[in-house]
Structures are given as structure tokens and as C-alpha cells.
Amino acid sequence: xxxxxxxxxxxxxxxxxxxxxxxxxxxxxxxxxxxxxxxxxxxxxxxxxxxxxxxxxxxxxxxxxxxxxxxxxxxxxxxxxxxxxxxxxxxxxxxxxxxxxxxxxxxxxxxxxxxxxxxxxxxxxxxxxxxxxxxxxxxxxxxxxxxxxxxxxxxxxxxxxxxxxxxxxxxxxxxxxxxxxxxxxxxxxxxxxxxxxxxxxxxxxxxxxxxxxxxxxxxxxxxxxxxxxxxxxxxxxxxxxxxxxxxxxxxxxxxxxxxxxxxxxxxxxxxxxxxxxxxxxxxxxxxxxxxxxxxxxxxxxxxxxxxxxxxxxxxxxxxxxxxxxx
Numbered sequence: 001x002x003x004x005x006x007x008x009x010x011x012x013x014x015x016x017x018x019x020x021x022x023x024x025x026x027x028x029x030x031x032x033x034x035x036x037x038x039x040x041x042x043x044x045x046x047x048x049x050x051x052x053x054x055x056x057x058x059x060x061x062x063x064x065x066x067x068x069x070x071x072x073x074x075x076x077x078x079x080x081x082x083x084x085x086x087x088x089x090x091x092x093x094x095x096x097x098x099x100x101x102x103x104x105x106x107x108x109x110x111x112x113x114x115x116x117x118x119x120x121x122x123x124x125x126x127x128x129x130x131x132x133x134x135x136x137x138x139x140x141x142x143x144x145x146x147x148x149x150x151x152x153x154x155x156x157x158x159x160x161x162x163x164x165x166x167x168x169x170x171x172x173x174x175x176x177x178x179x180x181x182x183x184x185x186x187x188x189x190x191x192x193x194x195x196x197x198x199x200x201x202x203x204x205x206x207x208x209x210x211x212x213x214x215x216x217x218x219x220x221x222x223x224x225x226x227x228x229x230x231x232x233x234x235x236x237x238x239x240x241x242x243x244x245x246x247x248x249x250x251x252x253x254x255x256x257x258x259x260x261x262x263x264x265x266x267x268x269x270x271x272x273x274x275x276x277x278x279x280x281x282x283x284x285x286x287x288x289x290x291x292x293x294x295x296x297x298x299x300x301x302x303x304x305x306x307x308x309x310x311x312x313x314x315x316x317x318x319x320x321x322x323x324x325x326x
Contacts, residue, residue: 016289018280023256027294031173031255032276039252040274041137043145044088050271053251055244057271058084058262059148067131070124074108082149085126087135087142093193095135097126098149098163113162113190150272151265155236158228159183159201163190164262166272167203167235169245170282170290171257173301174310176242176317177293179203180285181210181235186225194281199223201230202286206322208238214284241269242314248274250310286323293321 062076087095098113136142163184187197201213210233245259258278
């Protein structure tokens with residue numbers, strides 16, 4: 001169901017829309033102990049945490065921590081035609097550089113996901129900016145990760161532009177409560193980032209099927225580049241994806257969490273990132289607010305006399321958090 005803006009306060013309450021103040025004060029501040037923030041703010045720690053729990057993540061090729069180590073870049077990428085560079089403490093997708101091939105060997109020139117060339121010197125400058133904190137939370141000095149580039153799954157081929165879509169799931173008290181697929185566009189430069197112009201398509205929690213979407217907080221039904229409808233795509237292994245998201249709540253100790261998963265063509269689901277402050281556009285993508293679903297989880301958990309497994313929590317979410325027709 002589409003949310004048509006502007007919208008009255010009464011309608012916002014009916015839809016259960018969570019605003020920024022409520023999210024920050026009631027869910028993030030109360031449900032996320034600050035001592036656990038580094039586990040998700042630092043992508044290196046998140047990757048290690050997931051691997052220790054037996055969850056799949058993109059392979060890490062190298063970590064650049066000092067300007068001196070940038071000179072090792074030719075050796076690091078020598079055996080890789082494709083790779084991704086990202087700041088360990090970045091936010092909102094800023095600072096991520098995706099290389100999807102080489103344009104020449106001598107001198108080495110790579111090709112970015114946008115199709116534009118990138119020399120080793122340009123990539124080295126990008127690494128320097130990451131180390132200087134250009135993309136980190138609070139502008140603090142950072143580290144740069146060089147890792148496996150996820151191979152595009154054909155599942156979303158008709159409703160995505162160049163980049164790799166991902167699936168964002170909000171987990172509350174260990175229960176997946178809402179999900180969306182983030183679809184890259186020309187405007188987002190092939191990145192699955194809503195702030196840069198990607199589309200967020202809601203997902204039916206029961207069926208794992210995409211719904212209509214949102215772009216810049218506006219309801220959309222078709223992808224602007226491919227002109228294909230974004231709804232009606234069935235996500236394979238939906239139960240397993242929800243279980244994976246539920247387990248991320250367990251390993252981080254956070255009660256309100258965003259889990260980003262990508263579907264790799266060869267390796268299947270991979271955890272891309274964890275977020276202690278997930279945004280609220282997911283509500284517009286689903287045409288429904290988070291509050292009603294969160295309240296249902298609270299009633300369920302408060303009634304229980306035991307802790308459910310990740311599989312049981314995923315089952316419950318599918319049975320009890322289907323879209324509402326308000």
C-alpha cells in the first residue's frame with residue numbers, strides 16, 4: 001500500500017509510523033547499549049563477529065591502516081580483477097568504491113561500477129581519504145577494507161542498474177519485523193543507497209515477495225532505468241534470510257538493528273553490514289509503520305516464559321507480521 005504525502009497526524013498514528021525522535025529515544029537509546037556500538041560501527045569487527053558465528057560474509061583481501069601501506073596496493077589487487085574498497089567506520093554507503101574490471105594492464109587502469117576508469121594513483125588517493133577520516137563517523141581516522149566484490153544475482157536483474165541490490169531487515173528484540181530490497185539506479189551510481197537515489201522496495205514478511213517501492217520518499221512502482229515493475233519478485237530462501245537476520249541480533253546484543261544481506265550468484269546470502277541506527281524509509285517502502293509490528297513483538301516476548309531460537313523467531317515473524325491493510 002502506498003503512503004501518499006503530505007499525511008495527517010491522525011493517519012500517521014493509524015499507520016504506526018515511527019519518527020526520528022521516537023526511533024532515537026525509544027528504540028535506539030533504550031534497546032542498544034552503547035558498549036555494543038563498536039561491534040557494528042566498525043565493519044571489521046562486524047565481519048569477525050559474523051564469521052565466528054558461522055555466518056557468511058564477503059572475503060577480506062586486505063586492510064590498509066596507514067598511508068605507508070598504500071604502496072602495497074598493486075600486490076594486493078594483482079590477483080583480483082574485481083574488488084570493493086570501503087571505510088571500516090563509514091556510514092550511509094559513503095566512501096565505497098566498487099571496481100568491476102580492468103581496462104588496461106600497463107599501466108594498470110581499473111573500471112569502476114559506473115564504467116569510469118580508475119588508475120592506481122586515483123585508487124590510492126581514495127584510500128588516503130578514507131584513512132584521513134573523510135567518510136568515518138565523526139571524521140575520525142579510519143582503516144580501509146579491500147574485499148571480494150559480490151557477484152550480481154540474476155534475481156533482481158530486471159529491476160536494478162549495474163550495482164548489487166541488498167536486502168535490509170530491521171530486527172527488534174531478535175525478531176525480524178520489516179524488510180526491503182534496495183535497488184541501485186543510475187542516479188545512485190550503481191549503489192544500493194537510498195540517500196543517493198536507489199529504490200527501496202518493500203517485502204511481504206510472510207511470502208518474501210517484493211512490493212512497490214520508494215525513491216526520495218516518493219512512491220514508485222517501476223524502476224526508472226529498466227521500466228520494470230519492482231513488485232512481484234520472490235526472494236529464494238526467505239526463511240533462511242530471516243533466520244540469519246535474527247541471529248545477528250543475538251551476536252551483537254542490540255535490540256534494534258539493521259541487517260544488510262546480499263545474494264551472491266555463486267555463494268548465496270552474504271552479510272554485508274550491520275547498523276545500530278537503521279533509517280526509517282523502510283516504512284514508506286512497505287506502506288506501513290514499524291510501531292504496530294514492534295508492539296506485537298513486545299506482547300509476544302512479554303508473554304513467553306523462554307527464549308525462542310532464531311528459527312522460531314523467523315517463523316513467528318512470517319506468521320504474525322504480514323502487511324496490514326489500513
